[in-house]
Amino acid sequence: MDRKRIVPCVGKLAGLCLLAGVLLAGLLFPATATMGALSNKLSDQVDSTLAMMLNTEPPLMTTVTDKDGTPIAYLYDQYRVRTPPDKISPHMKDALLAIEDRRFYDHHGVDGLATLRAAARNNASGSVEQGASTLTQQYVKNYLVHVLARTDKDAQHAAQEQSLTRKLREARIAVGLETALSKDEILGRYLDLVPFGSTIFGVAAAAQAYFGTTPDKLTVPQAAMLAGMVNSPTALDPEARPDKALQRRNLVIDAMVAGEKLTRDVADRHKATPLGLHEPVRPLRTGCVGAGPSYGFFCSFLVEYLTESGFNLEELKIGGYRLETTLDPKITEHAKKAVEAQAPKNTPGVANTMAVVRPGKDAHEVVALVANRDYGLKKEEFQTQFDLPSGVENKFGTGSVYKVFTAAAALEKGIGIDTV
Template identity: 35%
Template sequence: MVNRSHGRHVNVVQLLALILALVLLAGVGGILAGGLLVPLAAGAKTVTDTAVQVFDDLPDELEPGPLSEQSVIVANDGKTVIARYWTENRIVVPQDEVSDNMQNAVVATEDKRFYEHGGVDVEGTARAAVNNFAGGDQQGASTLTQQYVKNVLIEKAVRDDDPLAIEAAQESTLERKAKEAKLAISLEKQMTKDEILEAYLNIAQFGVGIYGVETAARYYFGKNAADLNVTESATIAGITKSPTAYDPTRNPEDTESRRNIVLKLMYEQGYITKDEYDTARSSSIEDTLDVHPTEAGCQANQTYAWFCDYVTKEIVDNELYGETAEERQELLYRGGLTITTTIDPDMQKEAQKSVAAGVPADDDSGLESALASIEPGTGKILAMAQNRPYDATTEPEPFTTAINYSADPAHGNSGGFQVGSTFKPFVLAEWLRSGHTLYDEVPAAKQTYVVNQFDTSPCTRLSSQPWSPANAEGVASGNISALEATKKSVNSAYVAMGKQLNLCDLAETAWDIGYRPTTTAIATDTHAKGDKLNAPTEEDVNVFAPMIIGTQASAPLLQASAYGTFASGGTYCEPLAITKVTDTDGNTIVEPESTCTEEAIDPDIANTVAYAMTQAFTPGGTASNDGLADGRPAAAKTGTTNLSSQTWFNGYTPQISTSVWVGNAESEDDHLQFEVNGVWYTPLYGGDVAGPIWTDFMDDAVAGMPVEDFGAPSASMIGTPAPPPAPAPTSDDSDDSDSDSGDSDGGDGGDSDGGGNGNSGGNGNGNGNGGDDSGSED
């Protein structure tokens, strides 16, 4: 039972002793000390009255606020730590989760009469005063309660960002000492001894950047505070006298000497036996330490760095977590949060391995790659990886970056990349929605169009510029079906399909499915060309002829989410990174839910598009070499922009949708004749490097999952194959033969017909640049 019989009221003698001790301890020297003694001898009543008045004027209320604690971000298993954030590295624990050894070591060292005094140790104060006045070594007399008060005042000043208050809480002045004393006396009337001890054990500093005994126990010994033995407890208790000088990782010899002093105090005060004392003293600091360094921030764990960066921005920029950015930052760095996320540890490790193996960070090609994977039907982000390591320092290492290529501009500061032919499934969805079928045929040969021939009413008007989109990987002649055009990714056929659609409706359908642009491809009433779109709207999907072959930019995470709509049978879900945020006591602060739109598109359309995209893996398809190892159903679309500067591979099963990008984030350099990771490509296509990365990741990601098929495609949307061609003409009617169905452009890297006739440059809005600027090729 706590003894509270001493120190409840400070009498005159105690007060004068306290003031004298404080003056002496403040280091003001013999003049003031001597000056104080004169009135004490000549006019005690006057001094007493003055002292009482001064003491009464000091504040006597202390309201300890919440301690700054580290926040931790964990994976979807609730255990795997992704990152930690802190201003002060502290983990608060209750007293019953701190070993008796640790509690005894602190009391023995800092305040042996802790359970006897009432906040101010009069005996200790008088002893220190006499010793200091006599010229002995300077001695302190602050009780454990007073030390706690000092730490609370510092903590509050730091939270309030008040440098003057921080200085005032640490300066060696009579006023500060007296203030601490009065607050300590008041505090002892409000809190029990155990409550004060618990609070001190959590607030005190036990090393450079180490706050609280739980953090100290984990850092120095790799265990919880509840499991600390005598030797370990004495080591930690000794550090707080001077956290730098007695840091065992920096000054082991000094720390060992200090530890032995603590052990002696514990023995003299009866907390340990002679055998325990001798055994503990005989061990060296080096032999007892088991240091577990813990770094803060995303850079400390490269496996999860890019997802960590995404989660951090989600909290700091989302009003769901606080009204202002400052409040949200404070919550993350001081709030002791446990942030449970959607990331799957096994998939994430595989994703990071796959992108790094596909394009090593220091590869001579200079290419970058990124992968994002989500769960269809929920939008939960399962993996997010990048071949370049994360480095947000002011002087980053070579082959690193702080830009998250997988994310939208708001979460990654990336402008995204032109999506190329990965936009074609959105065109196909609108094709089916408009009443066409997969077997409807269109001319496959290259043609020159006047862009205002494309239907863009009522949302915009196009100019009369010519546009001659070229083919590259997908080459065909004559008429081909929409199904074959999808399988082979034939640009010219898709442009012919787009010619039969309303492009305003196409933009709406793409948006409904989940296509989200990251930059503007053309100038509009609200944006200049190339503007980043932090919060895009449907109106930001640029309506112009080259949109058909993917000339506007997006990001892998956004692409994976959009393709997830097809995978789920028509439900679009926004990307979801966080599932729960709890405070230090386990109370739920926020529990975000998936934001989904059921039947964002007709399920028949989603399933029929999926059926068409499965053909990419069949012979002659653009992904014929990239199928999954177990032969399970999968759907995919490759993408390659003009001059092969950016390449994509987007694909999915019913359980996972994944997008892989490989390209150059800093420029639109051509990759027509290019070596990547020791392999020569002429040119580089989406199925060449991005495809194998996708396959390598997906093979491991789906391992152990049940094999599921997509929903049945609509027979009416598939349509009827065209009848076989007529027999070849005989020699008698060869003069009537005319098999020229139009020329076929193959792999010319984008035809430049001048006058803004490029894939995206000739956009019909006066933005032509005389070539195939960044148009889609496969």
């Protein structure tokens, strides 16, 4: 073996390790004047961000139900459902840690060994081939991008820029999180937060959208596909790029073997299976259009009522509320048939509507709002989003309706029905 060749390599590696060690120490414990000043500047940002991460929920989907509690519509900006860590399949956790952070339970937010390993590999290749961010650091970055900077493109860009300042901020917040939360809590929060393509966020939404199942029932191949997606949800979209998604899924399964979560025989059987996507792949439809042709008018009236009562529409989309309404499906069905029998939906220039109100001692309940036209966006199918049953833009005179009240008042005073 060539001794002259070995010595420079060892020296180079030692220097590289020293450099990586200094960088790691700087991330966690800034000591120089420059780093100390940077640390002081970031301290307030770190503390405030950490407090928000510990106490603020990410955007959650609001569910609208009928009187029996059956969902009729969903309102959201990010399709996400909060899921307790114990309701997530162990396969999902194993797959994620195998591919993203195998030493998750060994480090305290920042992984020194991973930093050195990534530095060595990237130096050897001359490019950035491997990152060193722990799962906790990834959680911080995703929170900054998808929660705090959700509606601010400039802030999103700043949260993803390749800079020492950003890395330092992420690392210090990650260490703070590891002090305040258990590992299982961080893992659960991560799986609730990260995007899985389009408007799909969190493992519960991903399990439903891609496989039509719940997060506790995810199989090894399903969990491996989802775990593989967090690296790049768009590039690894299983519907648009099934070959890449399959290749990535199988890479995750191999990583589970390396992490001793699967045997090779079992892994090979899983790798031989297709992706098995739920058809069609899509998240639950957001807004009142998703309520369908019969319930859309009721949903629209509800949203209008709530916003006029002081609720912010944005808050409804991110608050994770459960709005239990008075809508009666059976009455709605009969009312819908009645208005369509009098005027079919394709009748030109005619909007036949019906509102059914159930009287009560303390309050009256709106149980149905329907029209002969369907609620929706497809004009060619005679759909509309105009609030036909409840809209007040076109005011009509009360006309003969007053005759009923006049007659009732007369009868109450003892005036006969044959009195002129």
